[in-house]
Amino acid sequence: MNLILFLLPASILRFWNEENRYPLATTNTPQSDMAGIRGEEDDVNEGLPKLETTPESTTTSTTFVMRNEDHTLGNALRIVISRNPNVTFCGYSVPHPLESKMHLHIQTKGEEEDETLLPGLKEIMSMCDHLGDVFDEAESEYYISSGR
Amino acid sequence: MASTRTPLIEVNFLDDYNINFVLSNTDVSIANALRKAIISEVPTIAIDLVEIEENSSVLADEFIAHRLGLIPLVSTRAMHADGPVPFRDVEGNITSFLWHHEASDDKDCEIKFELEVRNTEDNPMEVRLILIRLLEVLRHGGGVKPVEYDPEYPVVIAKLKRNQAIKLTAIAKKGVGKMHSKWSPASGVYFTYEPVVTINYERMEGLSAQQRKTWVEACPPGILRFNEMTGQVEVEDEINNGIAFSGECEKVAKELFGYDFYDLIVIKPKSGSDGYPDRFNFFVETNGALDPVTLVRAAIWELVRKVQNIEESLRTGEM
Numbered sequence: 050m051n052l053i054l055f056l057l058p059a060s061i062l063r064f065w066n067e068e069n070r071y072p073l074a075t076t077n078t079p080q081s082d083m084a085g086i087r088g089e090e091d092d093v094n095e096g097l098p099k100l101e102t103t104p105e106s107t108t109t110s111t112t113f114v115m116r117n118e119d120h121t122l123g124n125a126l127r128i129v130i131s132r133n134p135n136v137t138f139c140g141y142s143v144p145h146p147l148e149s150k151m152h153l154h155i156q157t158k159g160e161e162e163d164e165t166l167l168p169g170l171k172e173i174m175s176m177c178d179h180l181g182d183v184f185d186e187a188e189s190e191y192y193i194s195s196g197r
Numbered sequence: 198m199a200s201t202r203t204p205l206i207e208v209n210f211l212d213d214y215n216i217n218f219v220l221s222n223t224d225v226s227i228a229n230a231l232r233k234a235i236i237s238e239v240p241t242i243a244i245d246l247v248e249i250e251e252n253s254s255v256l257a258d259e260f261i262a263h264r265l266g267l268i269p270l271v272s273t274r275a276m277h278a279d280g281p282v283p284f285r286d287v288e289g290n291i292t293s294f295l296w297h298h299e300a301s302d303d304k305d306c307e308i309k310f311e312l313e314v315r316n317t318e319d320n321p322m323e324v325r326l327i328l329i330r331l332l333e334v335l336r337h338g339g340g341v342k343p344v345e346y347d348p349e350y351p352v353v354i355a356k357l358k359r360n361q362a363i364k365l366t367a368i369a370k371k372g373v374g375k376m377h378s379k380w381s382p383a384s385g386v387y388f389t390y391e392p393v394v395t396i397n398y399e400r401m402e403g404l405s406a407q408q409r410k411t412w413v414e415a416c417p418p419g420i421l422r423f424n425e426m427t428g429q430v431e432v433e434d435e436i437n438n439g440i441a442f443s444g445e446c447e448k449v450a451k452e453l454f455g456y457d458f459y460d461l462i463v464i465k466p467k468s469g470s471d472g473y474p475d476r477f478n479f480f481v482e483t484n485g486a487l488d489p490v491t492l493v494r495a496a497i498w499e500l501v502r503k504v505q506n507i508e509e510s511l512r513t514g515e516m
Binding site: 098099100115118120121122124125127128129166167170171173174176177178179180181183184185186187188190191192195 | 202203204205206207208209211218220223224226227229230231233234238281490493494497498500501503504505506507508509510511
């Protein structure tokens with residue numbers, strides 16, 4: 050069966066691959082996710098899943114495909130996930146500048162890959178939340194010290 | 198997971214259009230993500246559709262429409278209802294300004310402006326921003342209007358000669374910098390590293406006091422000073438971040454004294470304990486659509502929202 054699968058084009062493989070741990074997620078790219086050259090009605094990624102894995106992914110070597118994402122999140126995720134001791138490799142790429150997609154590839158020593166992406170996301174989230182609080186404090190500090 | 202570093206911020210300067218703060222104890226990728234979010238992910242309101250009824254000016258219709266689109270409009274109305282600075286109408290209720298494609302009613306997502314100017318005098322006339330009239334007030338108001346800069350130097354859209362006229366209706370919508378730069382609320386955002394200046398005093402021995410003085414004078418100001426008393430070159434206490442990494446000091450040393458003196462001075466970014474820079478001096482200037490504090494808060498929130506979207510997909514995908 051696997052041999053036959055190899056001969057099929059990748060687009061069909063995506064649907065047929067039973068190994069795919071993240072089949073078409075039920076949340077599609079949110080409507081307010083306005084990236085793309087010209088958001089609104091002609092957002093090409095509308096209706097497609099926000100997060101997917103490629104058919105070649107295994108439990109220890111996964112490539113996540115994120116739609117409507119770019120270097121903003123990609124680089125930050127890459128750095129944060131690389132700090133995880135269980136991660137042997139982490140890299141991201143934007144396959145084509147005209148296509149709003151980002152690939153994030155993670156290889157682990159043996160732990161499940163969703164143990165690496167989720168903590169990475171949570172860390173960025175907590176960093177940003179903290180950033181918001183610290184910024185508010187710094188702003189009041191400035192007003193106090195400048196005598197307003 | 199390695200120890201999570203908690204970022205720190207100190208605000209150095211703040212006024213109506215500018216903010217200068219130092220972001221520290223975090224990675225350069227986060228600083229860059231913040232910079233990109235400020236430029237291209239914070240929603241604003243700008244004119245997006247122009248219906249021209251009459252145009253006898255020397256400028257083409259699309260020329261004028263393009264200029265109208267670039268006018269910054271006060272956009273606190275576009276702040277997200279769940280975000281850090283939600284918009285409250287006169288009754289204090291939080292309302293959102295919707296994206297054009299997700300609103301069912303025009304009043305929730307469009308703001309109409311009207312411009313009608315006719316030059317009846319002999320002198321050439323300037324069509325200024327003040328002449329744009331807010332035609333239809335949104336259901337919940339919003340104070341959306343062109344940003345008022347210095348009244349002595351008004352912004353000019355076009356100039357009309359005698360008997361020339363412009364009559365048009367413009368519709369403003371919500372958008373982000375990624376879609377078109379007219380929606381970008383930032384006019385200049387950048388961050389610099391903090392420099393560490395090391396002078397090679399051994400190499401300095403090969404220069405006379407006069408040569409050292411010549412070098413310090415040839416270097417851009419704000420990095421070095423020449424001490425007349427000791428005849429030595431010293432590093433300034435307050436280093437000018439903007440010019441420090443330009444490589445000018447090293448270049449001038451090579452030009453004046455020869456290639457051997459390339460290591461007379463070494464300027465590197467200050468690194469944290471892991472060997473990577475962790476202090477970033479941010480300069481954010483807005484065009485008036487949002488005030489700098491709201492802009493930075495909204496940018497941080499947009500980053501959080503991006504991460505939340507992916508987290509949600511990750512969770513539902515596992516079902």
